[in-house]
Amino acid sequence: MLSIVLSIGENILILFVMIAIGVVFARKNILTREGASQLTEIVLLIATPCIIINAFLKDLSGVSWQNLLFVAAFAAVIHFLGILLAPLFFRKEPDARRKVLRFAMIYANVGFMGLPLLEGFLGSDGVLYASLFIAVFNIFCWTHGVKLMNSRESSGVPLRKCLLNPGTIGLGIGLLILVLRIPVPDPVSSLLDSLAGLNTPLAMLCIGVHISAVAPRQILRDKPMLAAAALRLLGIPAIVFLLLTLFTREYALFAAILLQSAMPAAANAALFADRYQGDRPLASQAVALSTLCSLVTLPLMAVLAGLVCR
Secondary structure: HHHHHHHHHHHHHHHHHHHHHHHHHHOOOOOHHHHHHHHHHHHHHHHHHHHHHHHHHOOOOOHHHHHHHHHHHHHHHHHHHHHHHHOOOOEEEEEHHHHHHHHHHHHHOHHHHHHHHHHHHHHHHHHHHHHHHHHHHHHHHHHHHHHHHHHOOOOOOOOHHHHHOOOHHHHHHHHHEEEEEOOOOOOHHHHHHHHHHHHHHHHHHHHHHHHOOHHHHHHHHHHHHHHHHHHHHHHHHHHHHHHHHHHOOOOOHHHHHHHHHHHOEOOOOHHHHOOOOOOOOHHHHHHHHHHHHHHHHHHHHHHHHHHHHH
């Protein structure tokens, strides 16, 4: 169990070092807010589609299709659960804050944190389950998530704009490769890996830039943001835990789904807030706060999975 805690702590520490570099760069004026906005575009337009396509290049032969379908179905249920519960919270908050808090509650960091964590924790099975979760996440995030966070059009975002974006285009390419079994040459695969590798460091740098002007005390005094973190890290995972006990006691399957449901707020909260002119500082704070708190809650979820499935 100690190895689990250390693995989780290591991943969180790496993210916070990247965020800290962004804070230092912003305060030294090495990386400005305008520069962070440009990095955001690189992440969303280039790195994110590459991550999604990579998720479909994994070898699926080692895991039963029944388990893969179970993970995908449960991932969809988890996102629907968040979307249905979100309107019950943060009703009194201003529109810009309400959008960010609900997004942070619904969408988890299943890619930046979940993928490497499950790889270290569960091995190749963890990679496959995490990849499927990422694929489902992107379907919801790049449709409902975009519509939720886009404040440029008061009437909402047309369905066409939700469906034709880097995330869903990457998803479509990945599905074609999987279904049609299209061979991907090694140079192309290496290129995708390299571009996907830009995702986490650039996203964390951007978050650091946006929280650089905010005092730590201000974050801890923001009760709605603390509530969003609690719902993301404990509320939704608690419901998922109860549901999982009804359907499976297979450890890798149970742990992968529970841990992905318990990841901190997705970095997309900060990236979307930046791109769609939302509350950037709040989104960055929500990601940073929930990531820090997950140092305690994620090991707890791993322990619960072990107790139920032993």
